[in-house]
Amino acid sequence: MMKIAKTLLLAAIMLAGAGSAALAQLPATANDVHPLLVGTKVPAVTVQDTDGKQVPTTRIFSKQPTVLVFYRGGWCPYCNRHLSELAETEASLKALGYQVVAISPDAPDKLRATMEKDKLGYRLFSDSEGALTKAMGIAYQVPAHYEKVIREGSDGRNTSFLPVPAVFLLNMEGEILYEYVNPDFRKRISGAMLLANAKALAAAK
Template identity: 30%
Template structure:
């Protein structure tokens, strides 16, 4: 009950918070331009909030994976902004700085980014990967047993709307020949629609296998459903998604590598996956 409630609150957080940060940053800049006066408190607003807005924009427009759990620059900027704001203690800018700046940054990094992932007894190294069924982009069903007989790298990703997922898949596409040379099949699975999956495959010119997990059926079998994981305001993807999950399974269907990240911004680097593949006998 409490976990579901927190999940719904998280769903409401990201886009409204980002919008308010942009509004407050613009208001701070407007003050200095229109009032023709300098204010430490209003400067503190920009210093505390702008770096996180910039970070979110960079992740969205220039996506990359492998970001660390704790991003230092926004935290240090928020602390500096809070210090500048309390020099004058003007009510409105100080409130903005402490609430949207320091408070918002800490919430984003230490609460919102955390997937609250529980221990998964199903996806243990050495265990057999449970059976599941997915669909091709054309709508044909495929059972997981069809992937047996060769090493398989499974990437369960949230959807086209997730910039970190996009970055992870793009990085895989760039190193795909290195992976294929090792005789490994790469299988991408997402609960998004076949049309959106086809769009991603076309945009990134993917030669990897792309499948659709309709209604998160496979994710439910594996215990990796992320309830209320799609942010409010992201249309066309439903409310639930999948917890980002990377698995390497050997020819016999046994799990030999599992990355069950507990932070949506952090994914295993391709070099890490290649090293793990090289270690599979």
């Protein structure tokens, strides 16, 4: 009996240690993130569409140049304003050959609610477990006061990270051509600035 108890105790310690190690791998704050650099290719992972189906990022980005947006969740008013502004700029971006794709930790059903609320025509994808967000180098440890809202937004799948809101311009090979990453979630790239950079890249081809 004593041996079993020791074994269970050891297993619990190991699990706790593994959880702490996983958390420690994330930057402590938004100011500590290290985004992938311009010229780097986006790692190939999978995300979920609004129907909950797994979709490889390579399939999404290989169709056409992409405006890749990361936002915190449909619960964030700053994110909703930014998503709506992107919707107003989408037609001009499409005319330049770009598609707009937005990623958040929200679960697929929450994505659908955001699309309806903000009247979005572009696609949203779920990265509830953070595979893409972490690979992009923009995930950080969730502050305690956000734990409840991100857990609810992800249907319990995310309890550990938040993305720094970011926008990347990618070519069809998934290479980063431009990025805007600001640790202050209240400050987002304007539609006009995004469009200007997209035009400059299109003209440089």
